[in-house]
Amino acid sequence: MTPLSGKRILLVIGGGIAAYKTLDLIRRLRERGARVRAAMTGAAAEFVTPLSVASLTGDRVYDNLFSLTDEAEMGHIELSRDADLVVVAPATADLLAKLAHGHANDLASTLLLATDKKVLAAPAMNLRMWLNPATQRNVATLRADGVLIVGPNDGDMACGEYGPGRMAEPMEIVAAITSALERDTTIALPPGIGARPAGANGALAGKRVVVTSGPTYEPIDPVRYIANRSSGKQGHAIARAAAAAGADVALISGPVNLPDPSGVRTQHVETAQDMLSAVNAALPADIFVATAAVADWRMAEAGAAKIKKGNGGAPTLHLVENPDILATIARRNDNRPKLVIGFAAETNDVLEHAKKKLATKGCDMIVANDVSPSTGIMGGDTNTIHIVTRGGIDSWPTLDKDEVARRLVARLAEELAAG
Ligand SMILES: Cc1cc2nc3c(=O)[nH]c(=O)nc-3n(C[C@H](O)[C@H](O)[C@H](O)COP(=O)(O)O)c2cc1C
16 A cells, blocks of 8 residues: 555646656556546647557546547546546646636646646746746746646756756656645535535434634723634634534624625624623524634723723733633533534644543533644634544544535534434
8 A cells, every 4th residue: 555545646748848757657656556547638649649648547548628428428527526636747838827827728728627626737848938927927826726836847958958847757746746645635615605505405404503603802901802813714614514504503703804604693792701691592402513712711800991001010910710601501401402512722732632621511522623823723724623522533634624514514413313
């Protein structure tokens, strides 16, 4: 077994002199157990023959957007999705420009636009073509769009010049592919798009779900407050996913810079105390998901007027503990939701803290994540979580927060159904 065993690579071969190196790339990938499907541009076929490529991939070569036979056997959309990663090698100046600008006038460019997987491009071209501001602009656009780029390297060019533009060596591309595949390569659709409204058929149809999201603000005086870095992205995503699964969702949100999700009743609060009142008022519910990063402390007494500087040094802030929303709801005697889920955002000993939290709060599940600044999770778009229940720990790969939400909602629906 290698990290590439069983991985599906869709290889788009562009019309550059480096296409001969792509033949070696195919061999290296297949040696490592990857399945390679190749699409070639018309120009690529001027440099290497489709027969060579087919012999090395062990599959036919795809080169025609308008082939009725191909569309019947494996349409261009299916071809573009039936892969774990799309690799463009060599990525010609022309292919980079097309992808940066969304052109789709042949099979290769259409596949690149239609795919739902990450694209890794290995540019190869003459150094003037590479250094041309137009190419540099296109590459910057592609990077910003999330396209991965490997190379090019400095070296001797086929045209006799020396400089940047040589395609990365096959083994460098193999390493870049391996590292790209260590993460989830699926590109999620924008929230709320692509999923047919689940309505009466959804996994949570007829269920009520209450979700908290975002930080809380605890006033120090009328102009200052204690807060934290929670963005609310994960909590809002869970509310959206529950609504998409057919649930009646109440979202109780601290101050965030996010739009209210559609199809969800959103109530805005500021403090932990207000959040707790709003959650209590939203019950009964089948599921309560406490995603909000609730401030642990508030001022014993917030200043009625702005605290002024210069009154004998810095003021001492007297703090008292805020109510524990998760534990309060989990321990309710009446109207306790059937499933109470807490989040544990920790910066160290994540699983230890999560197990302790599960035991002390009386909830049914802790979703634990490491929010150390190096992870970029707080405020970022991805999350790496561990589901901690009394039955054990389930660690998920790094996923887009919307995907975390969808999978979590599916899991909660299963647990609810299992009783
Ligand atoms: C001999 C020769 C070598 C070429 N080498 C490259 C190259 O290395 N990189 C590149 O971007 N274009 C190169 N081109 C130009 C491309 O083949 C041309 O832009 C073509 O339209 C690209 O088509 P494609 O992007 O659909 O594959 C070369 C052209 C010729 C005639």
